[in-house]
Amino acid sequence: MSEESGYPLPAPAPEGLNAEWYEFVAGGELRFQRCDDCGKWRHPPRVLCAACGSDHWTWTASTGKGAIYSWTVTHRPLHPMFAEVVPYAVVVVEMEEGVRIICSVREIANEDLSLDLPVSIGIAPVSDTVGLPYALPA
Ligand SMILES: [Zn+2]
Numbered sequence: 001m002s003e004e005s006g007y008p009l010p011a012p013a014p015e016g017l018n019a020e021w022y023e024f025v026a027g028g029e030l031r032f033q034r035c036d037d038c039g040k041w042r043h044p045p046r047v048l049c050a051a052c053g054s055d056h057w058t059w060t061a062s063t064g065k066g067a068i069y070s071w072t073v074t075h076r077p078l079h080p081m082f083a084e085v086v087p088y089a090v091v092v093v094e095m096e097e098g099v100r101i102i103c104s105v106r107e108i109a110n111e112d113l114s115l116d117l118p119v120s121i122g123i124a125p126v127s128d129t130v131g132l133p134y135a136l137p138a
């Protein structure tokens with residue numbers, strides 16, 4: 001549980017560039033790194049562009065829209081804190097920018113998940129420095 005917000009599940013404790021990303025999300029913004037030299041988007045955060053090797057980049061706002069790329073449904077809680085939320089889905093969303101994020105799902109039943117299902121991304125605040133994205137129906 002997050003000490004700061006009462007968030008009921010284990011929350012990430014990110015460092016470095018990952019912490020910067022989670023901080024934008026905590027502030028209600030979904031941003032990804034975009035290379036200043038070739039324009040390629042990337043996620044998860046890293047120092048160098050995999051396309052051109054540049055270390056010049058900018059945190060750039062996402063449209064917040066994408067589609068389900070893959071998912072899994074967990075039926076057995078592997079931690080007691082998840083006992084109340086099973087079965088739950090974790091999805092990989094391919095964003096319009098081409099990057100993929102892993103997140104939870106709201107307002108879509110597990111049995112209604114499908115490949116390429118359009119979704120938008122909502123944000124659940126966890127603390128002042130961590131927010132968690134989740135997929136919603138588009
Ligand atoms: Zn580049």
